[in-house]
Amino acid sequence: MKLxxxxxxxxxxxxxxxxxxxxxxxxxKIAKIDASIPEAGAQVLQAVGRVIAPGFIDMHVHxxxxxxxxxxxxxxxxxxxxxxxFTSICCMPNTxxxxxxxxxxxxxxxxxxxxxxxxxxxxxxxxxxxxxDLLSEIGDLRAGGCVAISDDGKPVSNxxxxxxxxEYAGMWKMPVIDHCEDLNLAENGVMHExxxxxxLGLKGIPGMSEDVMVQRNILIASATxxxxxxxxxxxxxxIAAVREAKRRGVHITCEVAPHHFALTDKDVxxxxxxxxxxxxxxxxxxxxxxxxxxxxxxxxxxxxxxxPHTYDEKNVEYDYAPFGIVGLxxxxxxxLDRLVHxxxxxxxxxxxxLSTNPARILGLKGxxxxxxxxxxxxxxxxPQRKITVDADRFRSKGRNTPFNGWKLKGAPAATIVxxxxxxxx
Amino acid sequence: MQLxxxxxxxxxxxxxxEIQLILDTADSFKEVSTREIKKVPTLRxxxxxxxxxxxxxxxxxxxxxxxxxxxxxTVSISTTASSVQKGETLIDTVRNIESMAADCFIVRHSxxxxxxxxxxxxxxxxxxxxxxxxxxxxxxxLDAMTIRERKGQIEGLRVAIIGDIRHSRVAxxxxxxxxxxxxxxxxxxxxxxxxxxxxxxxxxxxxxADEAITGADVVMMLRIQQERMDRSFFPSLxxxxxxxxxxxxxxxxxxxxxxVMHPGPINRGVEIDHDLADFERxxxxxxxxxxxxxxxxxxxxxxxxxAGAAGGAGTPTGGAH
Numbered sequence: 001m002k003l004x005x006x007x008x009x010x011x012x013x014x015x016x017x018x019x020x021x022x023x024x025x026x027x028x029k030i031a032k033i034d035a036s037i038p039e040a041g042a043q044v045l046q047a048v049g050r051v052i053a054p055g056f057i058d059m060h061v062h063x064x065x066x067x068x069x070x071x072x073x074x075x076x077x078x079x080x081x082x083x084x085x086f087t088s089i090c091c092m093p094n095t096x097x098x099x100x101x102x103x104x105x106x107x108x109x110x111x112x113x114x115x116x117x118x119x120x121x122x123x124x125x126x127x128x129x130x131x132x133d134l135l136s137e138i139g140d141l142r143a144g145g146c147v148a149i150s151d152d153g154k155p156v157s158n159x160x161x162x163x164x165x166x167e168y169a170g171m172w173k174m175p176v177i178d179h180c181e182d183l184n185l186a187e188n189g190v191m192h193e194x195x196x197x198x199x200l201g202l203k204g205i206p207g208m209s210e211d212v213m214v215q216r217n218i219l220i221a222s223a224t225x226x227x228x229x230x231x232x233x234x235x236x237x238x239i240a241a242v243r244e245a246k247r248r249g250v251h252i253t254c255e256v257a258p259h260h261f262a263l264t265d266k267d268v269x270x271x272x273x274x275x276x277x278x279x280x281x282x283x284x285x286x287x288x289x290x291x292x293x294x295x296x297x298x299x300x301x302x303x304x305x306x307x308p309h310t311y312d313e314k315n316v317e318y319d320y321a322p323f324g325i326v327g328l329x330x331x332x333x334x335x336l337d338r339l340v341h342x343x344x345x346x347x348x349x350x351x352x353x354l355s356t357n358p359a360r361i362l363g364l365k366g367x368x369x370x371x372x373x374x375x376x377x378x379x380x381x382x383p384q385r386k387i388t389v390d391a392d393r394f395r396s397k398g399r400n401t402p403f404n405g406w407k408l409k410g411a412p413a414a415t416i417v418x419x420x421x422x423x424x425x
Numbered sequence: 426m427q428l429x430x431x432x433x434x435x436x437x438x439x440x441x442x443e444i445q446l447i448l449d450t451a452d453s454f455k456e457v458s459t460r461e462i463k464k465v466p467t468l469r470x471x472x473x474x475x476x477x478x479x480x481x482x483x484x485x486x487x488x489x490x491x492x493x494x495x496x497x498x499t500v501s502i503s504t505t506a507s508s509v510q511k512g513e514t515l516i517d518t519v520r521n522i523e524s525m526a527a528d529c530f531i532v533r534h535s536x537x538x539x540x541x542x543x544x545x546x547x548x549x550x551x552x553x554x555x556x557x558x559x560x561x562x563x564x565x566x567l568d569a570m571t572i573r574e575r576k577g578q579i580e581g582l583r584v585a586i587i588g589d590i591r592h593s594r595v596a597x598x599x600x601x602x603x604x605x606x607x608x609x610x611x612x613x614x615x616x617x618x619x620x621x622x623x624x625x626x627x628x629x630x631x632x633x634a635d636e637a638i639t640g641a642d643v644v645m646m647l648r649i650q651q652e653r654m655d656r657s658f659f660p661s662l663x664x665x666x667x668x669x670x671x672x673x674x675x676x677x678x679x680x681x682x683x684x685v686m687h688p689g690p691i692n693r694g695v696e697i698d699h700d701l702a703d704f705e706r707x708x709x710x711x712x713x714x715x716x717x718x719x720x721x722x723x724x725x726x727x728x729x730x731x732a733g734a735a736g737g738a739g740t741p742t743g744g745a746h
Binding site: 195204 | 437514515516534535536537538539541542556557558559560594597620621622623625626
């Protein structure tokens with residue numbers, strides 16, 4: 001089984017490569033990269049005008065199965081990932097039951113092998129039931145296949161538990177991913193606290209509710225020498241703190257979601273519940289700080305926080321709607337349009353944010369690189385293709401996107417997992 | 426002239442001319458309530474539904490009387506007596522009633538944005554009777570009508586709004602209206618009850634009630650809710666009354682002919698000293714009376730906007746057609 005991708009622009013930061021090449025895949029592995037490879041017996045995929053990148057990895061996805069299959073299933077979530085240009089996704093543990101045991105992890109991974117078009121990695125819960133009190137069997141979660149731990153959606157409020165989690169998970173070099181929010185300061189808010197929350201009369205979630213927790217995590221990561229990863233970082237204050245901590249050598253990494261660099265709290269103005277998520281859409285000042293940090297390297301990766309909900313759940317009063325939006329099928333186009341075509345970052349940096357860095361943060365062997373012998377997970381991009389986002393055509397069950405109808409330049413062209421084309425434009 | 430929208434969601438989207446139109450129309454409707462037969466046929470055959478998801482006495486009564494004096498058929502729905510208790514969504518409730526040919530819904534809801542949500546979900550007109558901390562447009566309009574009656578005009582007046590600005594839809598609607606009409610608005614309250622960015626709405630902001638009241642032509646007190654105390658917005662009603670309550674001593678700082686307003690219901694002895702609510706320059710009962718006229722004007726103008734072409738709903742206060 002051979003696949004030959006011809007005449008594409010190979011962009012692979014892991015080997016400092018950005019040039020026109022052919023890529024040969026044999027038996028699910030990258031076999032050869034050269035200026036011209038003979039076709040001899042291989043299936044050929046023409047890639048003129050396309051970018052050939054190591055497969056994109058979304059390290060923050062909610063697949064909802066088991067427990068919330070009306071919102072999404074492993075099958076539909078993986079199909080959405082494939083259509084969005086992702087070859088690997090990491091699913092958060094807030095399913096029902098919570099993924100706080102090896103049995104749940106193995107169930108999810110087995111279902112993903114049966115039904116998933118892309119690679120699925122599990123993220124286990126830090127605490128039992130994500131209740132924030134007692135550590136999960138983290139060693140067993142690791143043995144079952146978890147690549148990180150997180151109580152995502154539920155911040156680890158107790159600083160002692162955070163310390164213990166970092167020290168314990170550190171034995172396996174597993175990052176601890178934290179949703180940073182001081183729930184007392186956030187006080188049941190539904191949007192960013194600022195001028196627009198005042199005008200709209202909606203309860204605010206202040207930026208400081210995130211900043212305080214990021215600062216706390218930096219202090220604990222620094223004292224323990226362990227790796228903390230900040231999920232969906234959204235404020236200027238948090239970015240400044242991470243930048244400074246990295247300079248001091250603290251083992252801290254962070255991700256940013258596309259909606260946080262593409263939208264602001266001003267977009268909540270029509271009370272459209274597809275603008276409701278946590279952290280909330282922040283101020284323009286925060287958005288500018290995220291853009292600067294995407295450019296200067298402070299941000300390690302782009303992750304979607306793909307959070308599907310049903311139409312009925314979102315078609316209610318703003319206060320009553322659940323937090324979260326889908327992101328798998330818009331992230332790549334938003335990133336190409338808003339970050340690359342705008343001139344903010346290079347294609348190489350984008351591939352780093354979407355592939356090389358998440359693979360490194362999570363220690364995913366054979367991923368995030370097109371080096372010879374790596375897994376043949378490849379994302380092809382068509383940077384010039386103009387698309388109009390149409391939520392009705394999403395593979396995801398979720399239609400809850402604020403980007404419906406948006407015209408964007410740049411899109412995935414094909415998604416290849418272990419040498420097999422799982423999606424093509 | 427008529428309103429551009431068949432809904433009234435807030436003061437924010439209204440133009441100065443539209444506000445003027447509503448106030449002028451309200452002035453002409455006021456006379457109807459003084460007639461022996463307090464009724465005009467203007468909205469005969471229209472069905473108006475009041476849908477209140479929050480307790481209210483005066484606003485609801487005021488809207489119902491306004492609708493009845495315009496000869497509309499009215500239906501009242503409250504949360505305790507509806508399928509809301511059975512878990513039906515707001516949109517489903519309204520669509521079901523709408524299918525019985527309702528023309529207009531008057532909605533009060535604890536969630537900001539609920540009335541706007543309904544404008545996207547049904548064809549009937551929606552009038553906001555107070556949504557969360559967002560807006561309470563008819564309250565601001567009746568306040569403006571009362572100020573105009575007492576002061577002749579709004580432009581150039583100094584208006585102090587005192588109390589819980591953060592949670593107040595009345596404050597927001599009044600700031601929008603008064604600044605659009607050219608008044609100087611000052612808001613005062615404890616730092617915990619001043620929302621972020623309120624100054625960008627065009628009001629000057631202070632934590633000192635005396636400063637806000639000094640030289641004011643209008644002193645508007647807001648209702649303070651006991652439950653705010655339980656969430657540490659302020660330590661006690663006693664201390665709140667001391668710092669922000671209106672009393673005769675504090676009132677001396679205002680302009681000598683300043684009027685005192687309150688949207689009600691009043692916590693006597695908290696926002697307003699016991700004797701000051703009944704003070705000669707208190708216009709609190711005028712506000713309530715004007716509420717009916719303002720709501721008649723709103724219902725009439727909304728119905729006219731829904732009918733489209735001018736003249737569709739006839740002359741406002743004329744006799745039987």
